[in-house]
Amino acid sequence: MPKPQKGILIILSFFAIYVIWGSTYLLNKIVVTEVAPFLLAAIRFLSAGTLIMIIAKFLKLSLRVTRAQFFNCVIAGFLFLFYGNGIFVWALKYVDSGFAALIVATQPLFVIFLMRIIQGKKIKPKSLIGVALGMLGMYLLMSQDTLNLTRESTIGIVVIFTCVLGISFASIFVSKANLPSHFFVTTGYQMLSAGTLLLLGSLSLGETWTSPIDWSTKAQVAMVLLILFGSIIAFTAFNFLLKEVSTEKVATSAYVNPVIALLLGWYFLDENISQQSIVAGGTLLMGVYFINSKKKLVMFSRFKKNLKI
Template structure:
C-alpha cells in the first residue's frame, strides 16, 4: 500500500513538473496581453509567498530566519524571480510562449559557462559537445527570418538571454549562500520578497495597476493557476522528486517543458511552429542532454525555475 501510494505521488509530481511548468509560459502569455508585466509577476509571487507562509503555519514549520538569511533570500528572489522571471513575462509581450520556453531550455549551457568563467570549473568532454550543440541550436532558433525581421522580437529575445544570465548567476550564488534550511520557508521568503521588489519595479516603470475584479475571466483563471499550481504545487513536486528519484530523472523536465509550451502555444494561441524551430529544438535539447551530466546536475536541478 505504501509503495503504491509512493508511486502515485511520483507520477503526480512528474506530471506537475512536466505539464504544469510547461504551461506557465502559456498562462503568463495570456495574462501579459492584458495586464502590465511587472504588476502581473508581483501579484503572482506575493500571493504565492503569502500562501506558503500560511501553509507553513498550518504545518507548524517555523518561519524565523536570521538577518543574513533574509538578505540572501531577497537577493536570490531578485536573481530568480524579480529579474529572472519578471523580465521574461515582460518579454512574452514580444515573443511567442513556445519560443521563450525553447530559448530558456538552454539554461544549463549558461550555468556551465558561468561556472567555467567565474569559478574556473573544468568542462567535461561530454558537456563540451553539449555546449557546441546548444550554441548551434540557439543560433538556428534565433536566426529565423520572421524573428530577425521584427525589432520587438529581437528585443524580447535579448532580454530573455539576460534573464537566463540572472538565473545562472543566482544558481551559483545560492549554492554558497546561507539560506533557510527548510526549502518551503526558503521559497516563501524568495517569492514574497521578489513580489515586493517587482511591485517597486512596476511603480518605477509607471505601470498602471488594476483590480483583479476588473480582469477578464481567462486572466483571472491564469493567475489562479500560476499561483496555486505554477508556483506552489510544481515547486513542491520538484523538491519532492529530488528526494524520491535520481536527479537525472528530474532533469527530464528540461526537455519536456519546451515541447509542452510549444504545443500549448500552437493549440491555444495559434503560435507558429516552423520546421527550423523543430530542427533547432532537436539540436538544442540534445545539447542540453549532453550537458546534464551528474557533475553539473546537482547545481542546476536544485535551483531550477
C-alpha cells in the first residue's frame, strides 16, 4: 500500500477507535438494560463476524489460516471480546457507562508497564509524562463528589480493571502474534470465536434469551450501531493499527474514549458535565499528545547531550 494511502488509513483508523469506540459505552448501556450481557455480546460479535467473512469473501480475500493462526485468533478473541467486552458489559449493569469509560483510560498505563515487564522495553520520558497526565486526568475525573459508590458498583469497578488488564495484554500479544495476513480476516475469526464462547457462556449461566423483535426500537438501533460501527469498522481499525503503529499509541484510545462517552452521556442522557470533568478531559487529551507525538523532548535531549560532554 502506498505511504500516502496508508497514512490516511491510519488517521481514519485512529478516528474510529477514538470516536466510534467512545460511543459504544452509551450503546452497550442502552442495550444491556433490556438484554442479558453475554447474549448481547454474543449476538453482536457473531453477527459482525459473519458479515466480515461475507465481505472478505466478496473482496476475494483468502480465509485460509494455519492452525497456529487460528489458535492465536481464538486467544485474542477471548481476551479482547469474551473477557474484555463480554465481562465488561456485565459490569455495566452496576456501573455508569461514562464512569466505566474513565476506568478504561488506565489502559495505556497497563500497556506501557506490561511492555516493560514482558518485552523489556524501556519507557520513554515523553511517554512517562503522558502516563502521568493521564493518571492525573483519571484522578480528577474519579475524585468528584458526585460519584456515589455502592457494593455492586465497587465489584463492577474491580471487574472492569481486570478487563482492562486483559485487553492490555491482548494488545501486546496481537502486535507480535502470527495471525492471518489480512487484518480484516483476523478480525472476523476473532469475533466468530469470541461470539461462540459468549453464546456458550450465556447458556451455561442460564441467561434469559429474548428475541431482538421484542426489544425496544432504541435497543434495536443501538445494537445495529454496535455491530456495524463498534465491531466491524472500529475493531478492524484497531487490528490494523496494532500492526502499523506502536501498541502504546493504539492504547491512547482509552484516554479519548471517556471524553467522548461523557459528551454523549451529556447530550443524549442529560448527564451533567462539571468543570472538573472538563479540566480532566483536557488533561487526558494532553497525555495522548505526549504519548503519540514523535517530537523529542528538547530539555531531555539537551540533558543527554550535556552528559556526553
